[in-house]
Amino acid sequence: MSNIELKGLPISKSSALPPVHTWTPPFCGDMNLVIKANGEWFHEGGKIKRSSMVSLFSRILWHEAGEYFLVTPVEKVRIQVEDAPFLVTAWQWIDTEKGRSIEFKTQTEDVLILGIDCDIWMASFSGEERPYVSMRYGMKALVGRNVFYGVAEYLERVDTSEGDGMGLISAGKSYLLLQDA
Structure with a gap:
């Protein structure tokens, strides 16, 4: 088992993400860290209760060839993710230059605008159909049940390249979520 060295990483409230896409550290082994399907993070069997620690780890998360890693400029450790590493916990309608848009917020304080920063799909x-939104570096976030119920009130008829049915329109883009039978 490996622990990741966090020295040298900036600790700040800044929304800027570290440039993990430019780092090519050597693989250093596996870390006993699991992101559960409900969005909770566990290290060595115990739930990580400090949201600031989860947020810090989420900023150095990397997805590659179907696996997840925590990376720093000098090392890379593999972790386990049961489903999606992020969880959307809040949403709201906002006005953007592309029109009325849905803004999602994750448990790690990431903010995404549907149709601009992310897409949504089922x-x-x-064995359960679940909604997801795209995230950085090819990762995804599960849309929490309460959030999905909230946006489901705004489902409307859409006609997309995937077919016709009920979906969402955000930032001028249509998303099919429930296809006509």
Whole structure:
């Protein structure tokens, strides 16, 4: 088991993400860290209760060839993710230059605008259809049940390249979530 060295990483409230896409550290082994399907983070069997620690780790998370890693400029350790590493916990309508848009916020304080920063789709996990949004570096966030119920009130008829049915329109883009039978 490996622990990741966090020395040298900036500790700040800044929304700027570290440039992990430019780092090419050597693989240093596996870390006993699991992101559960409900969005909770566990280290060595115990839940990480400090949201600031989860947020720090989320900023150095990297997805590569179907696996997840925490990376720093000098090392890379593999972690386990049961479903999606992020969880959308809040949403609101906002006005953007592209029109009325849905803004999502994750448990790690990431802010995404549907149709601008992310897309939404339905996919199966353990036999259950679940909504996801795209995130940085090819990762995804599960849309929390309470958030999905909130946005579901705004489902409307959409016609997309995937088909017709019920979906969302945000920033001028249509997203099919429930296809006509």
